[in-house]
Amino acid sequence: MTQVIAATDGSDAPIDLHALAASAGIAAEYVIPYGRDVAKIDLRALESSQHVSGGGASSPHYVVVTAITPTPFGEGKTTTAIGLAQGLNRLGQQAVLTLRQSAMGPTFGIKGGAGGSGGARILPAERMNLHLTGDFHAITAAHNLLSAMIDNHLHHGNELDIDERTITWPRVLDVNDRALRHIVSGLGAKIDGVTRQASFDITPASELMVIMSLATDLSDLRRRLGRIVIGRSRSGEWISAEDLKAAGAMCAVLRDALEPNLLRTGEGTPVLVHTGPFGNIATGCSSVIADRVAAAGARDGGYILTEAGFGSDMGLERFVDLKCAVSGMHPSVAVVVVTIRALKAHSGRHRLVSGKDLPEEMLQENVDDVRDGAANLLKHLQIVRGFGITPVVAVNVFPTDHDAEIEEVTRIAGDAGARVAVCHPVTRGGEGCLDLAGAVVEACQEAGEPASSRPAYEPQDDLRTKISKLADLYGADGVDYTPAASRLLEAYEQGGFGHLPVIVAKTPLSLSAEPGRKGVPTGWRLPVREVRLAAGAGYVYAICGSLSTMPGLPSRPAAERIDVDLDTGQIVGLR
Template identity: 45%
Template sequence: MSFKTDIEIAREAKKRPIQEIGAKLSIGSDDLLPYGHDKAKVSQEFINSVQGNENGKLILVTAINPTPAGEGKTTTTVGLGDGLNAIGKKAAVCIREASLGPCFGMKGGAAGGGYAQVVPMEEMNLHFTGDFHAITSAHNLLSAMIDNHIYWGNELEIDERRVVWRRVLDMNDRALRDVVTSLGGVSNGFPRQTGFDITVASEVMAILCLATDLEDLQERLGSIIVAYTRARKPIYARDIKADGAMTVLLKDAMQPNIVQTLENNPAFVHGGPFANIAHGCNSVIATTTALKVADYVVTEAGFGADLGAEKFMNIKCRKANLAPDCVVLVATVRAMKMNGGVAKGDLGDENVDAVNEGCANLGRHIGNLKSFGVPVVVAINHFVSDTDAEVQAVKDYVETQGSEAILCTHWANGSKGTIELATRVAEIADSGVSQFAPLYRDDLSLFEKIETVAKRIYRADDVLADKKIRDQLKAWEDAGYGNLPVCMAKTQYSFSTDPNLRGAPVGHSMPVREVRLSAGAGFVVVICGEIMTMPGLPRTPSAEAIMLNDMGNIEGLF
């Protein structure tokens, strides 16, 4: 059986003018800033005008820990949004923008898949409306101004050994992880060791995704700590006088983008922080705007629920005063089998025992999500190789966990494949049963917050942090940052810090390697295990297969 590729399906889409899509949410054409015919930004004036509207229902889509078998979180987010519209609900989708790094590296694209996609797929996976380029430019402007300040006399007495602001690039390039700059003599400045991160790891990205308006954006940008003096006094971006120009560069990027699904339903696509080293959610301004103009908003959080959903609840919801009405947890039979020990090459063979063995990972996520006081529905993202017995095994297991699992075929059938899920999710969201609360209080110490996540979400026995790290956390508390949430940075493949430890491990410890203060974004990054802030390309990158064909169309994005 042969299937059309995602890009083939996307290219056949019968797109409607973006003004028609905006009209579904009562956004007039004067309030849309079009980028071509099929994408636009929503004006700040319109966003301001709807602040008095009542909020719609917020539905979070998350997943089990990702495996090479695939889970389909974005596909399910889009499919559920289409399904809600198909049953007569006024619904919008909110997802993140794609980074060029993963597109040309391993992933190949980030707009859903099959018949549950957001279009225009090619533009979204490439330059889109230029938001990531603006973030890259704003970030590197600050870098340039720091070095320039030092070159012209260093009035702020910055200790060149303690410049903590690195540069960024929206590409996977391992050669830039550690570099020495300013070689070549006096006119080029003072040589120092630094490095590059990928743009989605930039604190500017996190700030854009958490800021509520341009004024808040500039305030947060000004609060970025870029360096320290020899006396360990922090130097802020506003001390360098970079915050105003950075805000100018981000003025348009701050406005949410609106596009459409294959079924011509509205989708906000805005922002894209990494989920393992940042908070992994689309922008607050896109989500809160969608809630003012739609009755149901379906959004997602990156990677598994131990990372994305935990940060959505403890960081995004806390900062933006949001509360999810229902959570959809995506799983696949294939991933259950892989968690149960089946090799990738054998996933097509029926193996109910392996499904049952692998369901422990799913059960751990269900329990974790329920600890936030939110109702959970499991969406089984269907693959053609799944057997009835395997699907039933997942359903039976989920029932033992006090939840329910619904089979979804949106990849092959679009909204027709999510009618049952959409109907149930709407019922739960409308029932008002959600009693959402973050996992920890603001007034706990930073280390207690780290321990809370490690023990209650990862089920670690203890947190391993040396005196230097504990002293650093205490110093930040003394400086007034103790009320910030923690942003845990660890592998996405396991509840532990060992990517090879699948299932639902217990009896493990969580080592804290480093802590970083993101004073502008408003959280403390806690790096556990080995995490790359500048990924490398795989042995065979997706870029090798991406090209223009004889018709001038793009091939290879998927």
Template identity: 50%
Template sequence: MTTDIEIARAATLRTMPEIAAKLDLPEVALIPYGRDKAKIDAAFISALEGRENGKLILVTAISPTPAGEGKTTTTVGLGDGLQRIGKRAAICIREASLGPNFGMKGGAAGGGRAQIVPMESMNLHFTGDFHAIGAAHNLLAAMIDNHLYWGNDLGIDERRVVWRRVVDMNDRALRDIVVSLGGVSNGFPRQTGFDITVASEVMACLCLSRDLEELEERLGRMVVAYRRDRSPITCADIGAQGAMVVLLKDALQPNLVQSLEATPAFVHGGPFANIAHGCNSVIATQTALKLADYVVTEAGFGADLGAEKFFDIKCRKAGLKPDAAVIVATVRALKMNGGVAKADLAEENVAAVDAGCANLARHIANTRRFGVPVVVAINHFTTDTEDEIDAIRAAAEAQGVEAVLCTHWADGGAGAEALARKVAELTEAPSEFAPLYPDEMGLFEKIETIARTIYHAGEVIADRKVLDQLREWETAGYRDLPVCMAKTQYSFSSDPTLIGAPTGHALPIREVRLAAGAGFVVAICGEIMTMPGLPRHPAAEKIGLDNEGRIEGLF
């Protein structure tokens, strides 16, 4: 079988001015990064203010399984499908993190005939945005330790430095470390740790900022430590935000590339949805909406994580009103949610599909709760049978929505034309979008609302320390912030093995973190880690260069 990388490598790419011309984007607005990618000049983006927005379509999915759902592939296929039926379309997705690329998830450029290209570049260093984010984040960390070394004029309690370091790699050995060992000249030893770059608050600040001025403001108000009286120390107190913005100046400009069918694609930002807010940048989405009539974006993992955060964080903060949502499902993944082992997925099992459709139904109901019309995209595999596909259609119909069979992996945009027509139809009605909870609701009440309404939990468990911390933040003026749930992507619960559509489970809140610059509170549930680890046999073992110097083994 031809691999994704072979398909991408065989493609004939259009020049970036040709891609830009599809959106009436002048060549002068492009900042070239080689022959096949470009950034959009910030001055041109500012000049777009006042233009009417196009239609915004969110692609989300059922709970992920090892069988695969194909959310990014469907996002790309739908963008290509809209272009094929004569719509001016653009795609907006996140950049890929090196951690999962070399771990187990693989790339983030789609697959088959529905890919973003250049696939190899996008899945590796791309335009260097993640490196800039990591450098800015770690500059602040270095300046905090430097402040402690040179006398600690701010009175930082060394036990309460909450700003950790980051690296864009899965490395469990860095989760908990001690720094500044080796004597007086190396500073004051203290316990800290690393998160993966995509969990960095700097990443969130960049992805939620509209311009450099807002980015500097957000960075400045990030809380990095506390004094002994529990009063906060911010990035602005350390004096790092100006230098950080210098490092991030180019990274804030959205990246423009293309699909295999030359649909313009904005690829920018990359917070994970299980440990961060899971959406591409606001500036990329808003730029695309000013230039295209239809913008297809995605949110990470299942709708309980990515879509909820897209609606309650990104749309709330950016004033966006999505016009439709697509929930991606596969026969294979639904059979796994119905209890079938991965090794047995090729065998027809309509009963397992029926059982797994409880998961699909939950995601449909949750998404419609936000006032957004929904369509189900059945991402087709060759082993699917008609009876299994009919079972999904019937389950969707029982929820009052249509399920459309899509073959974009094999056929590109032609395989998503029916989905594109349905999406265009759904967007004709005015958006009735509304977030799940109001700003003024208390922080713990917001956590409970998500847990009970979206996860169908029976209770939320939090110890006195967590509750007291939330109350302190409310008193300090952070009550109006939304919450960002850090939770396993594999289940509606905090237990990754509890698949399907569980109800009545307990959701334990292990820790809460204030992201004052990004503008949300992170609630860490169960055993979820903000620094992932590599599997027993990471994908990196099979990645290398062939005799002609070409990359092989990349998904």
């Protein structure tokens, strides 16, 4: 069991960062303290890596946490992952958790802080949610440097003959600010630049965030930055960041941000927190480098745990088809998080609204709703197994759940051939996840070492075929393209981008493209209205339905309750 001197109550008592790193198998020479409770890990730690795949008795086990189709409230993947890591430690197993970094925008918006809750949380919470070691600021600066160099190139004669109407590179900011979604830049005199329509995205939606999450080392980062496509010339040539001579300076800004951050759970389990790409238009996973650092230090038979955003149809698929394809690490087991409230929602009898309390009737015992909504769980078990991964169902229990409902979902999952465990990460921490930890240990031992995960499509498939196979995975009857999307797909194929993976940007609240369709929708087609290229990150994404990459603040943003206690200097109001 990991023993670390840590402030488990969230106080500012000092911790031993070197002891924390040692529990993850990371030597003291690679620990770069950022204050007294957070450290970065030198990338030289990767040189000691002995493992390139998960599973098996002679290498660390690689476990990914996913979920069924979530409600707007989320089903607790992060808290379950934290609780599971702590539970494994309590069983005497070495466990290292890798997670995405929280963005400040949602922290001040409707969602509030991230990083777990109660007995399953990341410490220090205020640093996890505000700045951490400045990685997001570096990504914001590097992204906007390229934006500035694009406009500067236009201003000083436009040697590359960029067609400004084709520029797809926005500016970014880690604040929810709807007023910046559509702007006009360059207003004023001629000396103030070229006037053109432009936009802002939130920093997690930046292509640089995905590039950072997928880069395997500094050289790979530099190559990916150079491949970024910002638009086309008037003759139709693709214009890259390398063409603008911007990639080198961007890499310089991002160099230190490529190092993962070491934090801890409330029970002292080591956590590598690194990058935070958007879940809808990107991978929604923490970085390849963080996982590789964890693998470098993991003992034989240890556990590397990570999380994939949203449900298995979106997050796990991208985890397999993009992240695992880059990292070479392949999970033996996927923990599928399910909640009673999500199953009731998938019965189709209830309407949940983000920012509002659960309907009172959903708090009443209703086994029929749970049984009917379980079709969604069974679909996700099918998806997980389709990737060649063994599922373990984690029933994340809330105080309003009823014993009969918990027993019903446990029976259904068991009848489907899955291991299932009831867990209480928020209220009981690692102790409340011992059954889940035991189920994961058994599943990993039984699964053995996977040669590789089975992808949803083949690399040689053309872009339309890849999209079609993903539509099949969701249960669609086919795919419909707008004329504009069809033209761009053809242009990407002709431009040499047809070999790239595909991400389908759709609602995470349904297996379909319509958030109101619950359970396992039938009789629908996937509507692709737009496609975009992320050449540096290395994929094409198809946009289905409405999509906003710059959130707005709600009527009562979480920022209103955040302040600083002037007597103690402590930040208050984060949750």
